[in-house]
Amino acid sequence: MKQLHFGVDYYPEHWERARWDKDAALMQGMGIQMVRMAEFSWHKLEPEEGIYEFGWLDEAIGLFGAHGIYTIVGTPTAAPPAWMADKHPEILPIDREGRVRGFGGRHHDCQSSPVYRQYVRKLTEEMARRYGENPYVIGWQPDNELGNSHQELCTCASCRKHFQGWLRKKYQTVQNLNQAWGNAFWSQEYNDFKEVPAPRITVTGENPSAMLDWKRFCSDLIVDFAREQTEIIRRYAKNQFITHNYMGFADKVDYYKLGELLDFVSHDQYPGGFYLPESPHEKEHVLAATLDVVRSYKNQPFWIMEQQSGITGWEVMGRAPAPGQLSAWAMQSIAHGADAVVFFRWRTCAMGTEQYWHGILPHSGNPGRRYKELQDFIHEVNPLMDSLQGSMPNAQVGIVFSFEQEYAFQIQPHHKDLSYTRQLQKYYHALYERNIPVDFVPQQGDFSKYKLLLAPLQYLMSPEMEEKYMDYVGQGGHLLLTMRTGVKDVNNICMTERELPGRLSKVAGVEVLDYDCLRDAQIEVLFGEEKLPAGIWSDLMRLLPGTETLASYASEFYAGEPCITAHAYGCGACYYVGTEPGEALMDRLLSLACSRAEVDSLMEPVDGVECASRENESQSFLFVINHTGECKAYEAPEGYQLLKGGQAGALKAYEAQILQRQKMP
Numbered sequence: 078m079k080q081l082h083f084g085v086d087y088y089p090e091h092w093e094r095a096r097w098d099k100d101a102a103l104m105q106g107m108g109i110q111m112v113r114m115a116e117f118s119w120h121k122l123e124p125e126e127g128i129y130e131f132g133w134l135d136e137a138i139g140l141f142g143a144h145g146i147y148t149i150v151g152t153p154t155a156a157p158p159a160w161m162a163d164k165h166p167e168i169l170p171i172d173r174e175g176r177v178r179g180f181g182g183r184h185h186d187c188q189s190s191p192v193y194r195q196y197v198r199k200l201t202e203e204m205a206r207r208y209g210e211n212p213y214v215i216g217w218q219p220d221n222e223l224g225n226s227h228q229e230l231c232t233c234a235s236c237r238k239h240f241q242g243w244l245r246k247k248y249q250t251v252q253n254l255n256q257a258w259g260n261a262f263w264s265q266e267y268n269d270f271k272e273v274p275a276p277r278i279t280v281t282g283e284n285p286s287a288m289l290d291w292k293r294f295c296s297d298l299i300v301d302f303a304r305e306q307t308e309i310i311r312r313y314a315k316n317q318f319i320t321h322n323y324m325g326f327a328d329k330v331d332y333y334k335l336g337e338l339l340d341f342v343s344h345d346q347y348p349g350g351f352y353l354p355e356s357p358h359e360k361e362h363v364l365a366a367t368l369d370v371v372r373s374y375k376n377q378p379f380w381i382m383e384q385q386s387g388i389t390g391w392e393v394m395g396r397a398p399a400p401g402q403l404s405a406w407a408m409q410s411i412a413h414g415a416d417a418v419v420f421f422r423w424r425t426c427a428m429g430t431e432q433y434w435h436g437i438l439p440h441s442g443n444p445g446r447r448y449k450e451l452q453d454f455i456h457e458v459n460p461l462m463d464s465l466q467g468s469m470p471n472a473q474v475g476i477v478f479s480f481e482q483e484y485a486f487q488i489q490p491h492h493k494d495l496s497y498t499r500q501l502q503k504y505y506h507a508l509y510e511r512n513i514p515v516d517f518v519p520q521q522g523d524f525s526k527y528k529l530l531l532a533p534l535q536y537l538m539s540p541e542m543e544e545k546y547m548d549y550v551g552q553g554g555h556l557l558l559t560m561r562t563g564v565k566d567v568n569n570i571c572m573t574e575r576e577l578p579g580r581l582s583k584v585a586g587v588e589v590l591d592y593d594c595l596r597d598a599q600i601e602v603l604f605g606e607e608k609l610p611a612g613i614w615s616d617l618m619r620l621l622p623g624t625e626t627l628a629s630y631a632s633e634f635y636a637g638e639p640c641i642t643a644h645a646y647g648c649g650a651c652y653y654v655g656t657e658p659g660e661a662l663m664d665r666l667l668s669l670a671c672s673r674a675e676v677d678s679l680m681e682p683v684d685g686v687e688c689a690s691r692e693n694e695s696q697s698f699l700f701v702i703n704h705t706g707e708c709k710a711y712e713a714p715e716g717y718q719l720l721k722g723g724q725a726g727a728l729k730a731y732e733a734q735i736l737q738r739q740k741m742p
């Protein structure tokens with residue numbers, strides 16, 4: 078397989094044929110090596126049922142190939158055409174309020190619908206047969222951002238039937254289901270699996286156990302939908318890769334499971350924020366965390382399939398990226414493990430929903446500031462990409478990330494401001510500020526390589542996970558546990574045998590006897606001499622003999638009681654954090670935990686400057702990225718040579734440098 082590193086997302090169907098050659102020539106001049114095409118063009122490929130028109134795509138692939146540009150083919154199954162919806166209205170999804178979501182946007186499809194599946198299989202097979210051996214086609218992207226636009230997923234009759242089948246397989250008997258879901262509550266017992274609904278809105282709240290299984294089912298359904306396509310494609314495409322464009326921390330599908338179908342994972346990175354009026358421009362540490370979680374999904378380098386290349390926006394818009402900023406963001410993706418970056422999109426679209434989601438070229442199609450900037454970027458960075466390929470950060474700190482915990486907190490957030498992923502990102506932030514590389518790790522992952530493992534909000538707990546954490550600490554690991562650990566079993570039922578955090582009390586050295594949800598309230602916590610803010614929650618605990626108090630509450634009726642503790646267990650140590658620390662408290666806590674675990678930092682922190690690293694057997698690469706519009710100075714660590722950049726130690730506005738060091742043999 079070719080090693081390609083830079084590309085663009087291109088929509089030949091949006092432009093006149095006469096323009097394609099010019100686009101290809103401009104791309105070539107910029108150093109573009111690949112295009113992704115066709116992922117929304119079902120109607121162009123099958124304008125009427127069973128009538129396939131692949132000529133235009135053949136031509137586009139060939140034309141780009143002649144310019145040395147390879148193609149990633151997207152299957153257009155995120156946008157079924159109107160003729161299909163008209164003929165088979167049952168393929169349209171039904172939301173939780175029982176309303177049909179109509180044709181006219183995208184993802185207007187039910188992923189369990191047998192009719193829809195049949196159309197999907199047929200088109201995928203036609204495409205795979207046609208392009209599976211095309212020398213200019215390097216790989217595939219089935220569908221687009223699976224799970225996106227499925228905010229409510231689908232509650233149609235077909236989905237309900239599939240859900241019942243999924244439950245039958247899992248629980249065997251309806252008595253088991255009643256038991257697992259606690260259906261004695263409010264008379265929710267079923268006599269038959271056939272009675273179980275797909276959850277429509279109810280008059281009051283929902284059964285949290287039923288909702289958790291529903292979310293698991295919906296995730297499995299998406300994986301199954303993708304599996305059908307990947308199996309077909311693999312039959313024809315023996316030398317082409319299959320990837321999919323993920324959305325960072327998005328929650329609709331368990332990305333670890335989806336990743337098992339793929340050769341590598343891709344991701345869409347839009348630092349400028351999304352299309353909703355309230356969606357923020359993300360902070361740099363959140364962008365970094367997003368890239369790190371994407372790397373964790375297969376624990377290997379990934380691709381960016383859509384990297385922001387201009388102002389973002391649908392109905393409302395984000396800020397114009399400052400000169401240098403697009404390059405800094407692209408470099409950030411590479412720094413965290415991207416082996417290739419595909420920019421979205423080539424040219425700003427003149428029609429449809431995304432007229433203001435800007436591409437490299439403006440509406441006019443004339444190359445301007447963004448073209449020039451990314452051209453320089455590619456010319457400078459591409460020669461280095463082969464040697465970066467495959468390298469990974471060597472993180473000593475892991476943060477456990479689990480879709481199941483995310484689902485459980487969505488169902489019962491406890492506090493209006495408690496978010497599982499946001500809390501993880503807050504822990505991450507303190508490490509980011511200290512230039513300490515982090516891996517996210519799935520619960521089933523290997524913990525043993527981490528000196529320090531942060532496992533916030535381990536709310537659903539199984540005996541196997543308890544063993545795993547005990548073992549990790551017993552063997553010398555430093556583990557951080559928090560509030561709301563070990564509360565529920567995997568069916569989302571509260572555990573009652575012991576005080577919290579259940580069997581992990583032994584490791585944590587605490588028993589939680591009571592708690593306070595800090596609704597509309599903040600507290601202060603005394604850490605050393607400083608009183609620092611915290612929020613969301615207070616655990617009130619009894620310490621087991623030998624447990625050390627690191628911080629205590631300085632507010633409320635529990636002022637003076639322990640809030641953060643440390644406890645030696647086996648060859649390791651366990652921290653327990655009874656609250657959600659504010660930024661300063663988080664900083665003090667993690668600085669202490671990192672120094673006790675002897676975790677190394679890459680370089681002295683500089684405000685607004687990010688530092689990340691990738692390594693392979695022989696070399697370490699250090700990325701130093703200035704995310705500000707001002708000049709910044711930093712002290713390069715010893716032994717490093719400048720590979721890319723003006724002058725080591727001095728960063729211009731938005732400059733990103735790469736340094737390299739040969740490893741000792």
Ligand code: GAL
Nearest residue numbers: 221222322345383421431434
């Ligand atoms: C992504 C999506 C693209 C395009 C882009 C801008 O989420 O994959 O197809 O919609 O956002 O809105």
Ligand code: ZN
Nearest residue numbers: 187231233236
């Ligand atoms: Zn459905």
